[in-house]
């Protein structure tokens with residue numbers, strides 16, 4: 001099945017504000033969709049709907065595969081060295097240690113493997129969170145401002161990881177205030193919806 005994620009006429013209400021309604025989209029294998037729009041437009045809310053962390057006020061969200069999420073929290077145990085924090089999620093995601101090795105290499109984190117997550121810089125922690133997503137093996141990546149705090153080199157690694165994931169049959173839903181320079185990416189302007 002090529003289709004991984006579908007929104008059918010979805011409405012989203014936060015607090016007492018209608019953020020959007022009648023929103024339909026399909027994300028298929030190999031595809032990427034870039035959510036754009038000003039602060040408060042609803043990009044994070046749409047990603048949380050996709051993750052199943054928010055319920056639509058109307059319409060339906062269908063996920064046909066597992067998803068992995070990055071948002072403002074790294075979701076890595078701050079007390080653990082980075083490698084062990086990633087190994088914890090590998091056990092939850094039932095992937096083997098090689099998946100973690102590959103993810104660490106993809107985000108150039110080997111020199112930081114023994115550093116406690118709490119001691120990582122903002123950009124390093126973001127790379128760690130991205131390694132968690134890569135290692136998960138989840139076909140659907142939900143990336144809410146994944147490049148925040150990343151330097152140019154790390155952004156390059158992120159873009160390469162996204163391209164490799166898509167080439168492997170994965171799909172990416174991305175919220176970002178700036179272009180990452182992704183090739184062949186569809187765009188949804190949330191400002192135009194609000």
Ligand SMILES: Nc1ncnc2c1ncn2[C@@H]1O[C@H](COP(=O)(O)OP(=O)(O)OP(=O)(O)O)[C@@H](O)[C@H]1O
Pocket residue numbers: 014015016019037038039040041042043044045046175190
């Ligand atoms: N838990 C909540 N309760 C009530 N309102 C909320 C809640 N979370 C977010 N909102 C509101 O929903 C609106 C959309 O927020 P959201 O975080 O989805 O926007 P965004 O497009 O991701 O913004 P940004 O570019 O600043 O990250 C905002 O007006 C925000 O105040």
